[in-house]
Amino acid sequence: MDTSRLLRTTGTVIAAAGLLLSGCTSGGSGTPRAAASSGGASEASSAEPTAVPAALRPYYDQKLTWRECGVPGFECTTMKVPLDYENPGAGDIDIAVSRRKATDPAKRLGSLVVNPGGPGGSGIGYLQAYAGIGYPAPVRAAYDMVSFDPRGVDRSSPVECLNGPAMDKYTQVDQTPDTPAEQALLVAAFKEFAAACQTHSQRVLPHVSTVDAARDMDVLRAALGDEKLNYVGASYGTFLGATYADLFPGRTGRLVLDGAMDPSRPAIDLNRDQTEGFETAFRAFAADCAKQTDCPLGKGSPEQIAERLKEFFRKVDAQPVPTTDRSRGALGEALATTGVIAALYDENAWPQLREALGAAINEDDGNGLLALADSYYEREQDGKYANLMSANAAVNCLDQPPAFAGPEAVEKALPSFAKASPVFGPGLAWASLNCAYWPTKASGTAQALHAKGAPPIVVVGTTRDPATPYKWARALAGQLDSGVLLTYDGDGHTAYGRGSDCIDSAINRYLLEGAAPQDGKKC
Template sequence: MDSRRLLRISATALAAAGLILSGCTGGSDAAAPVGPGSGSARPVASPSPSPEALRKYYEQKPAWRECGVSGFQCATLRAPLDYAKPDGPEVRLAVSRVRASGPGERIGSLLVNPGGPGGSAVDYLQGYAGIGYPEPVRARYDMVAVDPRGVGRSEPVDCLTGPEMDAYTQVDQTPDDTAEVNALAASFKRFAAGCRKRTGAVLPHVSTVETARDMDILRAVLGDRKLHYVGASYGTFLGATYAELFPGRVGRLVLDGAMDPSLSALDLNRDQTAGFETAFRAFAADCVTRPDCPLGTGSPEAAGEALKSFFRATDAEPVPTGEDRALGESLATTGVIAAMYDEGAWPQLREALTRAIGGEGSALLALADSYYEREPDGSYANLMFANAAVNCLDLPPAYRDPAAARRAAPSFDEASPVFGTGLAWAALNCTYWPSPATGRPHRITAEGAAPILVVGTTRDPATPYKWAEALADQLSSGTLLTYEGDGHTAYGRGSDCVDTAINTYLLEGTPPPAGKRCS
């Protein structure tokens, strides 16, 4: 939704790459037979226990208390750690809400999720959605958020210390020789081992399927017969998964910046790489018309070559930043990618590149730090840790080994001459994950669900527009709303046409007509 928060979709590796990128989210060069030819595969999940076995969770009564910003309440939701063992250990999930403000009849609860995976929904609610959503929506819905298991305040995944994460983000993502390949693989192994050691029993149980089941418990606890939901980026996959599991309980679902659940991790990563190229070309086309463009005033293609030259230069000799961390190629690339999520960041990127090309890298480093959610004291939020943990459970890894990444790199370079090589190697991280994947790529139809609104942005960097087209086509009740524009997601980003269509759907239950396009 509010892409100024740089919440992206999936993947830890460039650690970046939009979060849905980065290795964790991808397909498979090797593991199980996944890919376009296996679109009918179903997610692998534990057998569902009987409703009676889960009664204590569905009938729990959370103790709400005032918290955070004035007007917000918080509570703790209990859920089984393993749904196949509902009498076993539990997880405790952080929930927040702000009650409907009126006037008008209350519709119910509206659950929001900002994406990631790994973005704190509670922070998003209290910092934006609960006060920034359109007033007519807030008037008739209790605005609600739950930090998914493994995220934020809900049994958070932990992997590395601050200094260890600093080292991880600086490892060369475009290895030139065997030694650099080995160093990159070793960094992913250390990351995975750290997650296993520091997180423990929760690590194998943070999948999207389990989080969707948690959402249904929350729906019941809130007293709602149907789930009303707005999910952005990865949140669209979470919402679609809920619809697949509980089609009869679907209320009004908005899936903004949609993912295509039928794709393998390899295909997801490669498609997202192409999405970042599309976004960069839009930035470059604008940049070269401006006198302050640090990439020249020629063509967008020439600007891309200039950026690649800058990346190569930082690979050979990192740029000083005024602190212990110099700006090498990996951090420089992450800083540029961070600015692709919102065209409002383009002026900041022009200035940061100008300074970095001139020998002072602090501004571009600050963009990279915002992407990683690194605090001024050197600590990191839980975002990247949870991102890897969820993605590596949801799909088999993109590659069996580094040799597979090397073979895939040319196709990534074709998808993005600017970012391709780095994002190809970033997809190696789930190769070493300690918990086997429990999901598989598959089409989601959600037969029997009420109308679901899917939203796609034509030049979205992190969730390419064709993913929204694919998800809307898969869903038996899906309707596609198109935003012809730049940036990640569409709702609340300045298009009255988009906002009116979504607000009407949330308030009246009527989706826009098929083929509706906004600019």
């Protein structure tokens, strides 16, 4: 259950489980894989960035060569960026990019770059499966819809760690260790994962930070011919967008940061805050479940239902639930917990979660929870995994120093995590240990981002968001000199495109007319 600080839009969690959501569907197994390569007609950059160092000028001046890439209506290309911005002569990284041109060229405003979060989520998968066809029609009419796989992700010099069978074992390691022996097994698993990443991805590991990706986005902006970056980032994508605005406020256009992170919070606080977020989301699920005739956790208060879920996890820890998956066998506590967490990203998944829990509790059938866990980890039916978990760890462990130095520090923090969430706290505390054994030292640190001089930036927060707690959106909007807070009083992760006309109308008007909503507007 390596779920610490994995921040994605709803669709990237649930899509692989086959659930159709009202919001986003993208990025998981089954997403068409576009070939991002050269060929076809070329287009020159018309934007002339200022204050670009001479060593970086060739990257900013490059021409993107687009071609059809297997998904109707979409084009793909490859952009070159330096492996190391401080030493551009050290070599290049290829960044895969895709776009769908504005449907009404007469109304075209430029490019709109979108990012689904993660870190580790495929922007190209998200664009081709959802954003490029599912964003509001007026937005798609006015903008070339563009996304890219950030460095280290999927098609862009991906971080590679464990193979499929090894990942199967890794995701099943007990993350609520009850004995020193179980602690040792968990530590060994984290060390094995980190060592595999170092073995297979040594060249890129020091260069996949959020700052690196933000600088890549500025090269992309110039290569697309845009004077300013227009951008919608969801979940972790809000941190990427805020980082861009802080680095390049004069090149910042219309930015929407939906499901915001708080960049000023150190890793331990981010992980504990996220633990509170999942507890909040679970309580909302529990209150709804108690009203349903098919609630497998029975009637009563959210606290009573939480205690029954905890008891289920204890039973699964002692006696895993059978599944029909021959390669993995029974469902243990780690995957069962991940399955529940996956469904908390969107309230439309609650019926599926009730069904999966009911099958596991009443019928000794773990297949439903296993499918949800597989959607979270982006495990395909053939046993292969997307590189989501590898890239996620690589970026998180580079962006900030580790939350914990070792098991002793986790044990000291367990009470505070258990207070944040009696159901998920212990497991998420132990999951936060993963960066302690990372082979590359963190290059970043927690700090407020101000983006001084940038135009209004819309920060969106959902009051019962499980993965990015609402207080993070309030904090980021307050840090940004031009931050505007837009609140959705509701459930699930992120808000844009998930059924609120109030939210969608406010964001659409901002993207199309440049008119930001009133700071503090609530929907």
